[in-house]
Amino acid sequence: MKRPFGYRTRQTSVVYSKEMDQADLPPPSPTAGTRARTAFGHARALAARLWRDRRPIVVGAGATLAIVLAAGGLFWGRCGGAGCPNVDRLRSYQPGKASRLLDRHGRVFADLRPVEGATVPLRLIPKHVRDAFLAVEDQRFYSHGGVDWRRVAGAALANLRRGGVDQGFSTVTMQLARNVFPDRIRARERTLARKILEVRVAYEIEDRFDKDEILELYLSHIYFGGGARGVEAAARHYFGTSASRLTLSQAALLAGLIRGPTRYGPRRYPDRTRERRDLVLTLMERQGRVAAATATAARSMPLGVVRRRATAAGDAGLAPYFTEEVRRQLEDRLGERLYDETLSVTTTLDAGLQRAAEEELRRQLRAVETGALGRFTGPRYAVAATPTDNGTPYLQGALVAEEVGSGDVLAWIGGRDFHQSRFDRVKSSRRQVGSAFKPFVYAAALRHGHYLSERLRDEPMQVRLGGNRVWEPQNFDQEYDGAVTMRDALARSKNIPTVRLASAVGLAEVAKAAREAGIRSDIDETPAMPLGTVAVSPLELTTAYAAFAGLGKVAAPRLILRIAAEDGTEIDAAPAPRVERVMDAGIAFLITNVLQEAIERGTGTAVRTSGFEATAAGKTGTTNDATDTWFVGYTPRLVAAVWMGFDEPRPIMGLATGGRLVAPVWGRMMTRAPESLITTSTWPAPPTVLQAWIDPPSGLPLSEGCRPYDGDALRELFLRAAMPKAVCPDRGEVTLADAYPAPSDEDQARDSEPWPEDVRSGSHPAPPPEYGEAETWRRVREQAREEAERARREARKEYERQLKEWRKEQKKRRRERDE
Structure with a gap:
């Protein structure tokens, strides 16, 4: 029914009485509002109780939150305690x-x-x-x-x-x-x-x-x-x-x-x-x-x-x-930090040796180009030269030196002009090494039971390659001795005996010896491989030769010793060198002994004529058509390789060899090297190395109480485990030991002392028995020196004769061309 406007319902008040609580009366059902009020009341009571019980905790948390928010606001506004960077610096x-x-x-x-x-x-x-x-x-x-x-x-x-x-x-x-x-x-x-x-x-x-x-x-x-x-x-x-x-x-x-x-x-x-x-x-x-x-x-x-x-010329x-x-190694370690801070980086470089190396290499390159060593027809260096993608057009050179035992790089020359070409030939260039590879052939042979006095055939030979192809290797001077010892073949860098020896040992074994020493580049096991068709970098070859210099032990090359912040705090330091044995000590000693002889009377004599007189060993290398020339030399404390050639391989000049072009660089650099890198003491002989008198025609040790049938006996070094059977060509009064340890530095110094002039007069006591052996050895050495000097004179005459003929031929060609 519709009620009139303003009508109000009459409400009756209800009075509570105890009778209402009687059990026989059912309780009133709670409405939704009643339930809500009840729940709210309980919650308010609970909150009051919690506030009474945990008021200190809540107050503390609120205060902490306020402090955190305030600190965060301060941090945000002030960018921390140091203040915000001034962005206007941009x-x-x-x-x-x-x-x-x-x-x-x-x-x-x-x-x-x-x-x-x-x-x-x-x-x-x-x-x-x-x-x-x-x-x-x-x-x-x-x-x-x-x-x-x-x-x-x-x-x-x-x-x-x-x-x-x-x-x-x-x-x-x-x-x-x-x-x-x-x-x-x-x-x-x-x-x-x-x-x-x-x-x-x-x-x-x-x-x-x-x-x-x-x-x-x-x-x-x-x-x-x-x-x-x-x-x-x-x-x-x-x-x-x-x-x-x-x-x-x-x-x-x-x-x-x-x-x-x-x-x-x-x-x-x-x-x-x-x-x-x-x-x-x-x-x-x-x-x-x-x-x-x-x-x-x-x-x-x-x-x-x-x-x-x-991008600019000038002094690099x-x-x-x-x-x-x-820089590259530091970027790998530090990234942009290298340029964000002023760091002090201590390197392995020896500034004195580096300066000497740069000056001597530059001097030799200039000498080649000016014709001081023979006629040169290649492009000459010019400050304004334009490099190509294949490198520079002019003659290049590279040199790297390492400390024996630690691998510390002491000198590093990656090219002739850093501004014209940043291509680093020390590390990135791969060039054939020629005869500088031969020591690895002879090291493999020694490991397989061959010995230095072993006779090798030195006669023309043919190697069948398959498909009716034949390879005829030749000695550099195209002269053949019929037979030579392993020692002579390596010291004089003879090609034919080396090829025969590698064939007897096995090309795989030669490659294995080179890889173990440190050659990481590909080694093609072809018949020509023993003569150095392997292409390596100077750094790679230097590290491999360190195996000889270190008597079989090698450490990886390193360039950085310590990194420090501007205030001197050390950031990083190089660990102790990790030295590995890669070659038998006795084999390394025997190869080193032969390479010492190579400097005295073999292909590396330019080291001595350059004025360096301290202990040294080394090997030259020259590739076909004289496109690459090498010399790797070492002392008990340093090993260094020098390379010279064109970036685009081409003949350097007539009669170009590692001995004529780059060995003098090594020798002159060493004459200027710090005294700490030079020594007159030689390598100590390992206990596995023995000395014995040998019969020169056979190369075999002499039995006790025996002597050669004709001529004098020679002294040779052997590995104890590979000592061949002794022979007795003839009986004699001189009694010699079958085999005995190699002499120490002291013994060698004693052998070189002058003999008393009046021993035979009886005014001095007779020398001890070993002096007889020393006298024979001294005569042999003097004879060897005389022969070496005679060979050098003959080689010089031959060179002058060839040069004269070549000039005559060039003059004839010019006359014919003009006509």
Whole structure:
């Protein structure tokens, strides 16, 4: 029924009485409102009770929260206790600090200042270059305020799924903050505080600069590896062009480097670089920055990275190739920190030896080019010469020296002119070594029971190669002795006996000996391999020869000893050298003994004529047509290799050999070497080495009480385990020991003492019995010296005769050409 306006229902009040609580009356059913009021009452009572019981805890938590919020606000506002970096520095920012390089004696010889390019205005950088960087580093750069929160959420989700830090969320602005303020925002510190500081500075940068200014600063100061900072420096460093001329493929390659300049370095890891570049192009395509056909075409392009070269001429300073190798190793260890701090790096270089090596190599190259050693027709060095992708056109040289036992690199010359060619021939060049490979042949033979006095045939031979092909090796001088000992064959670098010996031992065994010593390059097991068709780097060959110098023990080459911060705090230090035995000590000693003879009367005599008189051993190497010349020499403390040749192999000159062209460089360098690297003491003979008098015609040891049928007996060294059976060609009064240990330095010094002139007169007591042996040995040595001197004179006469004939022939040809 519809009630009139203003009508109110009459309400009757209910009076409570105890009768209502009678059991026979059912309780009233609670309504929803009643239940809510009841629940609220219980909650209020519970809260009151909790407040009474835990009031101190709640008050403390609230106070702590307030303090944390206040501290966080202060941290955010003040960027921590040190205050916020001044982002106005960006307007005049000059990146890069110069870490110093010290030699092993603490003398500064170079710094590692980064290669800086000019700041390029953004309007001069092509759009596809900018798009490449934004596609891979910050695709929403123009839409966020310094932090891409969508990317933050995505990275957090990905990291949770991976169970670790798999993705980052740094924007272009955040990366710029890290690069400009590395002392405050340390990239290597992966902490929440650092990330908050990075975000805070990024917001500050966004407030002070517009987007185009930020991108321009970013492209001008980001690091690309190889010491190149900024897109202009990177464009010139990797492509030899300016940033304004970069192609799409080149831009994508540079953009891909930022994530890991060392990991994706195109010169060291071209496959990784290509994969990374293609990823950038794919991202650009997906984001609509380039057309699909354009991206596909760019992916098909070669990397196009040029050889490293400097951009300005001038003095490169001491050891520039060594400096670059140290830079590369430090970048692998420290990354951008190398340029963010002023570090002191102690290296293994010996500045005195390096300077001597550079000057003597330069002097010899100039002597060859000026015709002082014979007619030279190749291109000559010029400061304005233009290098090609295949290297320089003129004559090149390389040298590397290591300390025996530690592997410390003492000198490193990777080429003639660092400014014209940064190609490091010490480490990266692979050239045939010629006869410098022969010691590994003879080391393998000694291991398989051959001995130094063993007779080898030295006669013309033919080697069948299959398919009706025949190879006829020849001795360098095309002269044959019929038969020579193993010692003579190696000391005089005879080809025919070496090929025969390698065939008897087995090419596989020769290759094995070389690999164990340290040759890592491919070794083709062909019949010509024993003569040095193996192509290796100077560093590789030097390390392998260290096995001989160290009597079988070798340490890997090292360049860095210690890294310290600007305040002297040590950051890193090289561990003790890890020395490995790669060759039997007795075999290394015997080869060294023969190579000592090679310097005294063999192919390395130029070392002595250069003025170096201390203990030394070494071997020359010359390839076919004299395209490569080598000398590897060593002392008990140092081993060094010298190479000379053209980057594009071609004959150097007539009569070019390792003995004539590069052995003098080694000898003159050693005359100027620090005294600590020179010694007059020789290598100690291992207990596995014995000496014995031998019968020269057979090369076999003489039995007790025996002598050669004709002539004098000679003394030779043997491995105890490979001692051949003794012979007795003739009986004589002289009684000699069958075999006895090799003499010490003291014994050898005694043998060289002058004999009393009046022993026969009886005014002096008779010499002890061993003096008879020493007298015979002394006569043999004097005879050998006289023969060596006579051989040198004859060789000189022969050289002058050939040179005279050659000049006559050239004169005749010119006359015929003129007519």
